Amino acid sequence: MGFLSKLLFKNKTQSIVSGNSDSVLIKGDELKRSVDEVFGRSLFVRLVDSGSCNACENELAALSNPYYDLERFGIKFVASPKHADVIMVTGCITRNMLNPLLKTYENIPAPKFVITAGDCPETGGPFKDSYSVCGPVSKYLTVAMNIKGCPPEPEAIISGFLKFMDMLKTS
Amino acid sequence: MDKILINKHIIESNDFVNSADNLKGSGKYLLGIAAADERSLNSKFGIRYFFGGNNSIDEYSVKVDESFQSISRVCPAAKMYEREIYDLFGLTPDGHPDLRPLMLYPENWNSSLHPLRKDYNNSIPEMKRYGEYKFKKVLGEGIFEVLVGPVHAGIIEPGHFRFSLAGEPVLQLEIRHFWKHRGIEKVCEGKDFKEALDLVAKISGDNNVNITISYLEAVESILNLEVTERAKYIRVILAELERIWNYVRDVAWIFMDIGFALPAQSLFALQEELMRLNKSLTGHRFLFNVLTVGGVNFNLDSSKLKAIDNMINKVEKNIKECEAFIVNSSTVLDRLEFTGKINKKTADELSLCGISARASGLPRDSRIEYPYLIYDKFNLKPVLLESGDVFARTALRIKEIYVSKKIIGDLLFNLPKGDIAVAYENRPEAYKYAAGNSETPRGNAFFYVMADNDGTIFRLKYIDPSFRIWPSIQYGVLGNIIADFPLINKSLNLSYSGNDM
Numbered sequence: 001m002g003f004l005s006k007l008l009f010k011n012k013t014q015s016i017v018s019g020n021s022d023s024v025l026i027k028g029d030e031l032k033r034s035v036d037e038v039f040g041r042s043l044f045v046r047l048v049d050s051g052s053c054n055a056c057e058n059e060l061a062a063l064s065n066p067y068y069d070l071e072r073f074g075i076k077f078v079a080s081p082k083h084a085d086v087i088m089v090t091g092c093i094t095r096n097m098l099n100p101l102l103k104t105y106e107n108i109p110a111p112k113f114v115i116t117a118g119d120c121p122e123t124g125g126p127f128k129d130s131y132s133v134c135g136p137v138s139k140y141l142t143v144a145m146n147i148k149g150c151p152p153e154p155e156a157i158i159s160g161f162l163k164f165m166d167m168l169k170t171s
Numbered sequence: 172m173d174k175i176l177i178n179k180h181i182i183e184s185n186d187f188v189n190s191a192d193n194l195k196g197s198g199k200y201l202l203g204i205a206a207a208d209e210r211s212l213n214s215k216f217g218i219r220y221f222f223g224g225n226n227s228i229d230e231y232s233v234k235v236d237e238s239f240q241s242i243s244r245v246c247p248a249a250k251m252y253e254r255e256i257y258d259l260f261g262l263t264p265d266g267h268p269d270l271r272p273l274m275l276y277p278e279n280w281n282s283s284l285h286p287l288r289k290d291y292n293n294s295i296p297e298m299k300r301y302g303e304y305k306f307k308k309v310l311g312e313g314i315f316e317v318l319v320g321p322v323h324a325g326i327i328e329p330g331h332f333r334f335s336l337a338g339e340p341v342l343q344l345e346i347r348h349f350w351k352h353r354g355i356e357k358v359c360e361g362k363d364f365k366e367a368l369d370l371v372a373k374i375s376g377d378n379n380v381n382i383t384i385s386y387l388e389a390v391e392s393i394l395n396l397e398v399t400e401r402a403k404y405i406r407v408i409l410a411e412l413e414r415i416w417n418y419v420r421d422v423a424w425i426f427m428d429i430g431f432a433l434p435a436q437s438l439f440a441l442q443e444e445l446m447r448l449n450k451s452l453t454g455h456r457f458l459f460n461v462l463t464v465g466g467v468n469f470n471l472d473s474s475k476l477k478a479i480d481n482m483i484n485k486v487e488k489n490i491k492e493c494e495a496f497i498v499n500s501s502t503v504l505d506r507l508e509f510t511g512k513i514n515k516k517t518a519d520e521l522s523l524c525g526i527s528a529r530a531s532g533l534p535r536d537s538r539i540e541y542p543y544l545i546y547d548k549f550n551l552k553p554v555l556l557e558s559g560d561v562f563a564r565t566a567l568r569i570k571e572i573y574v575s576k577k578i579i580g581d582l583l584f585n586l587p588k589g590d591i592a593v594a595y596e597n598r599p600e601a602y603k604y605a606a607g608n609s610e611t612p613r614g615n616a617f618f619y620v621m622a623d624n625d626g627t628i629f630r631l632k633y634i635d636p637s638f639r640i641w642p643s644i645q646y647g648v649l650g651n652i653i654a655d656f657p658l659i660n661k662s663l664n665l666s667y668s669g670n671d672m
């Protein structure tokens with residue numbers, strides 16, 4: 001049980017993870033303030049993978065690891081579209097995923113925003129010329145923001161959220 | 172080390188059923204079936220069956236017109252390949268028990284269009300319903316269905332799971348996949364070998380290094396290109412680093428799904444450190460674009476070697492603690508043991524590979540069966556467990572992390588000198604083809620590549636380990652409670668993108 005007790009007695013995230021970059025914390029604090037201001041405490045995000053290579057999902061999942069711990073900045077990935085403020089889209093939009101994507105979008109109560117993560121939803125990425133791909137997302141939905149990258153690194157996604165909040169504040 | 176040798180056999184008649192049955196009896200298993208539209212060469216379609224086992228690969232090829240004999244009844248693993256060929260090429264597997272569409276959904280695709288035929292004119296059907304997909308139904312009193320997906324409650328790839336239940340235990344699970352079908356094989360056609368690398372890496376991003384190695388085995392064999400020893404060493408180091416970060420993540424998810432957030436998060440932190448190591452070594456967290464035809468794109472200097480050494484020692488230490496924790500905790504064992512059991516016979520019938528095969532007692536590991544690069548140097552033995560449950564698959568990953576650590580450790584400070592890539596001007600011979608294989612963290616990745624007369628890709632067929640393994644979950648969950656499904660699913664942790672392609 002040494003393993004568990006060693007972890008238990010380190011009570012701060014920062015002390016479990018070594019070499020956490022300050023930039024995440026600085027951006028995160030700013031993000032938290034903006035989310036508080038604009039959304040009143042928290043921003044809920046529903047993810048739809050519309051046909052990715054799965055690296056983008058791995059990076060989104062990494063946002064919950066102790067190095068980033070996105071929820072402490074007031075952003076949460078939620079299970080139901082009914083709870084969401086934002087739909088985040090990854091992947092190139094396959095013909096098979098178009099309908100599930102649009103249905104998920106419909107089920108998000110207004111006001112709602114579309115954010116894309118990765119190059120695929122914005123341009124179709126390497127798959128754009130395929131018979132079974134019908135993206136980009138902007139053909140079907142109004143996109144508030146694209147977070148670029150292949151895949152975007154976790155810190156870039158945090159910066160993306162920050163930029164999105166700034167956009168809302170100024171608009 | 173020579174590229175894998177494939178024993179080639181030509182099937183004269185259309186009837187391969189008896190031979191397939193005999194092959195299975197002799198310890199062979201189906202690695203995959205690849206079709207190609209070769210009408211421009213000999214006015215026929217070619218179908219190639221690849222059987223592995225007993226340390227060799229056999230290829231059986233047959234030329235057909237519009238239909239061929241299904242071997243699914245004697246070789247259940249063939250079912251999905253034959254459905255795929257029916258969809259993409261429009262060739263009918265005679266006697267197939269289930270010819271529902273696979274990747275071309277009747278909800279949006281006109282079934283008379285077969286995009287992998289060479290005379291397919293790139294016409295994209297209008298987005299409308301062309302038909303219905305019929306699910307299997309379990310009938311009887313008190314039976315109800317639970318439908319999950321394609322969009323799941325979390326950061327997961329899309330897939331549809333349909334459970335039939337009577338009370339808690341699962342009576343039937345039907346999986347419908349291919350939501351993410353991106354038509355990669357077709358997009359690769361007409362590209363040169365280097366151009367296609369970008370697509371190959373994005374078949375399944377988290378396994379891209381190992382998958383690309385398999386692709387390179389095939390194309391370098393077509394080009395008669397021998398890469399330097401140093402490049403081989405670096406490829407193996409990267410492949411094993413990828414295996415380690417995948418396994419660390421997979422074990423973390425097991426803890427997450429049984430509600431043990433503390434060890435889970437400590438392993439997720441370790442995964443993050445491994446990905447940061449990748450970035451510091453190559454500039455990319457997933458090691459995208461580090462391999463190329465003829466070698467690798469980056470070199471390892473002494474400071475990088477030291478960084479790898481430190482990290483693998485740290486991984487070993489953390490994983491040892493984690494292993495002790497699993498075997499000493501009755502609450503953990505209680506959730507993992509006897510859950511999601513896939514027995515050896517089922518595993519064999521379905522031609523499983525990778526962790527899923529080894530956890531059910533089948534000694535299948537491509538690094539050992541069909542060694543490539545320098546894997547014959549290590550004298551590897553397959554790590555085997557018999558119980559086929561979630562516990563076996565978890566424990567096996569842990570044990571194999573030690574093996575990968577040892578492989579990397581052996582190579583780090585013995586790197587041969589030399590170039591990391593060889594320049595080449597060889598042009599592939601027209602219509603020459605080759606196969607490649609590798610062991611990804613999920614199992615055997617198999618490529619079949621044929622060059623066109625202008626040196627580009629005429630046909631590329633890739634078989635992802637997940638494609639072989641997904642159907643086995645439908646057996647693994649039977650009799651289990653539905654609440655254990657996520658755990659069983661995570662214990663196999665298959666790729667949706669690799670399966671759907």
Ligand code: SF4
Nearest residue numbers: 052053118119120150
């Ligand atoms: S953007 Fe890049 S990493 Fe993300 S899904 Fe597309 S190919 Fe994969």
